[in-house]
Amino acid sequence: MTSVLTAAAPLQTFDVERVRGEFPALQQTVHGHPLVYLDNGATTQKPNVVIESLERYYYLDNANVHRGVHELSERATDAYEGARETIRQFLHADTVKEIVYTSGTTEAINLVAYSYASRNIKSGDEILITEMEHHSNIVPWQMLCQQTGAELKVAPMNDNGELILEEYEKLLNPRTKLVGMVYVSNALGTINPVKQMVKMAHKVGAVTVVDGAQAVAHIPIDVKDLDCDFFAMSSHKVYGPTGMGALYGKERILEEMPPFQGGGDMIDYVSFEKTTFNKLPYKFEAGTPHIAGAVGFEAALKYVQNLGLGVISAHERGVLQYATQRILEIPGVRIIGTAGLKCSILSFVLNDVHPSDIGTILNLHGVAVRTGHHCAMPVMQHFDVPGTVRASIGLYNNREDIDIFIEALTRAKQMLT
Ligand code: 7TS
Secondary structure, eight states: OHHHHHTTOOSOOOOHHHHHHTOGGGGOEETTEEOEEOBTTTOOOOOHHHHHHHHHIIIIIOOOSSSOOSHHHHHHHHHHHHHHHHHHHHHTOSOGGGEEEESSHHHHHHHIIIIIIHHHOOTTOEEEEETTOOGGGTHHHHHHHHHHOOEEEEEOBOTTSOBOHHHHHHHOOTTEEEEEEESBOTTTOBBOOHHHHHHHHHHTTOEEEEEOTTTTTTSOOOHHHHTOSEEEEEGGGGTSOSSOEEEEEOHHHHHHSOOSSOSTTSEEEEOSSOEEEOOTTGGGOOSSOOHHHHHHHHHHHHHHHHHOHHHHHHHHHHHHHHHHHHHTTSTTEEESOOOSSBOSEEEEEETTOOHHHHHHHHHHTTEEOEEEOTTOHHHHHHHTOSOEEEEEOOTTOOHHHHHHHHHHHHHHHHHHO
């Protein structure tokens, strides 16, 4: 794990000021203050190259894919399939057959639940997840357990918000058919040892689903090295458009899975008697897809790749360390999520002040954070808090952002306590 994070930072320097200039949304004031955007865990802002790619697509290339013989349809198809190749490279998958477009992480996980798990999991089987999952990696499995009579098991974390690996291992057994694991917790910032977790799960023959939503913008991903069976991601968390994402699945497993939805494009031949399905990955992509989304997703991944995930994560690590150190200067702050290995997220409570009151005052100072349960209610239950204030760091955040945030938080504390 350490090697992943410290791995080969390219010999590039990271010019955060230049990078900030590439994000138009950051150039505005909010309530008379320069915007300090610290809600990257919810969604990231988009650089010019992403916005321009969407514009170019709609100005010039807009057409439906895979069906036209005309020039625009060919361009749209090339762009859509070219983006799939970029995603393949980004994830280090073997073939584009393993890259299925989805609307995001949520749909990717639901695709696995409906198409793979509902076929392969039965009464008496177990699904194992961790205590720090986002609801999108809890609820689909709960629904599946209700339908099939399988049982949902939960591997606990300690009070730093770290998975207790021995407990996880103890819960794995031959009844465990599927393990869902979040790579980076959106509520805590914990980085889980997913490679090791996958290996352990495979020992009992379980299929593994990695929720990569919060990881892809911060950690280089190699699905072959992780050896996970499925990997879910969202474009909008990595500087791309919303409504777009991808599911990586091992070809051998995807091949055996039935389609997720029926409709156009996912078929090979249709008659009223019988329909045969298209080949991978199209069998999982019914209907007109989010073509512009794919174009923007590709632009975002290339943008991140050009900057270099190694330098991005080193920069963000510095900002997170600085923010952690500064926030602890404020008496009454309790950081929720103090794992040894974490990235991007600073979640906290302040005395018994309601998080949304703090968020409201921060907003008046132009500081955008998220407050509440972050769609991870079991995490809140573990720490016995109704919610937290969460500052989540992206590649364009700098120490000045943190100084403004800390100053606004100090003001909020004066007003609220
Ligand atoms: N998994 C994790 C770990 C997430 O953080 C999120 C979204 C999802 C799955 C779902 O992603 P989607 O793109 O399909 O919605 N997390 C957050 C968040 O922390 N604040 O807003 C959304």
